Amino acid sequence: MNISRRLNRLADMVTEGSRLADVGTDHGYVPLCLCGQKRIQRAIAMDVNQGPLERAKAHIREAGMEGQIETRLSDGLTALRAGEADTILIAGMGGPLTIRILREGAHALPGVKELILQPQSEIGEVRRFLRENGWQIVREDILQEDGKYYPMFRAVPAEAPESCSEEEYRFGKTELQESPQVLLEFLEKRIRVNESICAGLPEGDEERIRERKREVEQELALLQKVRTCLEKRQNGGSL
Known part of the structure; x- marks a missing residue:
């Protein structure tokens, strides 16, 4: 069926x-x-x-x-x-x-x-x-x-x-991923979204703004780390 x-x-x-x-x-x-x-x-x-x-x-x-x-x-x-x-x-x-x-x-x-x-x-x-x-x-x-x-x-x-x-925990172990290219596309999309959010945050010293910026930057760091691992894997272990 x-x-x-x-x-x-x-x-x-x-x-x-x-x-x-x-x-x-x-x-x-x-x-x-x-x-x-x-x-x-x-x-x-x-x-x-x-x-x-x-x-x-x-x-x-x-x-x-x-x-x-x-x-x-x-x-x-x-x-x-x-x-x-x-x-x-x-x-x-x-x-x-x-x-x-x-x-x-x-x-x-x-x-x-x-x-x-x-x-x-x-x-x-x-x-x-x-x-x-x-x-x-x-x-x-x-x-x-x-x-x-x-x-x-x-x-x-x-x-x-x-x-x-x-x-x-967030994105799975890259060595187990059966569709690395699709995951890479997903990560790239999330990176662009988070970069846009970060760029759009207002300047200021308010705690809520600083906290939101920290959250976005932490998310970006994780996304970029996983992207690097996937790219390394797709390039045969070397960049």
Whole structure:
């Protein structure tokens, strides 16, 4: 079936042969795609709203996949039991909601082998939460679609805690990035925005102006540092 590039990229991150729990499934497109291609055993498509779940059920019936894809009305992971899924997919939600779902769904995480996440905001806080709660990001990707950038990543249970710098929390580890050129374009755009903000700040000694300028300059420094790392990587390790 034809799905958006974003959903297709997320589906590609799911390990073949796994059992998928798709949180916030909406139309059920990712489970339908993966089951239709026989890339996963089965799936549980979950949504907090009845309307999207009914649409997913209709699509599942049309595809004749009722035996492979189960639907559940669920606020996050509340309706998922431990051991039912190898892979949990949470995409298209804000970072705080993604974190809440994982925190409140801790009962369902034992036995889960991977998390596929695509938070829409506060992405660095999601990465930080994963590290602090025993997960390690092993794949990073970013997609540009319809004028928007969508960072996404795959995390697995960590064997040991790993160190992360502030720029790695914010933008991911560059050595794991599968689309470095897209990330570079994203960074360049953010750099231009921050330079414009900095240039537009009024002169003055007011604390709020100085604080805002410090924030923008710190952001610029992180962006430029990651850009340098990516450029070095693309030039074979030397500049």
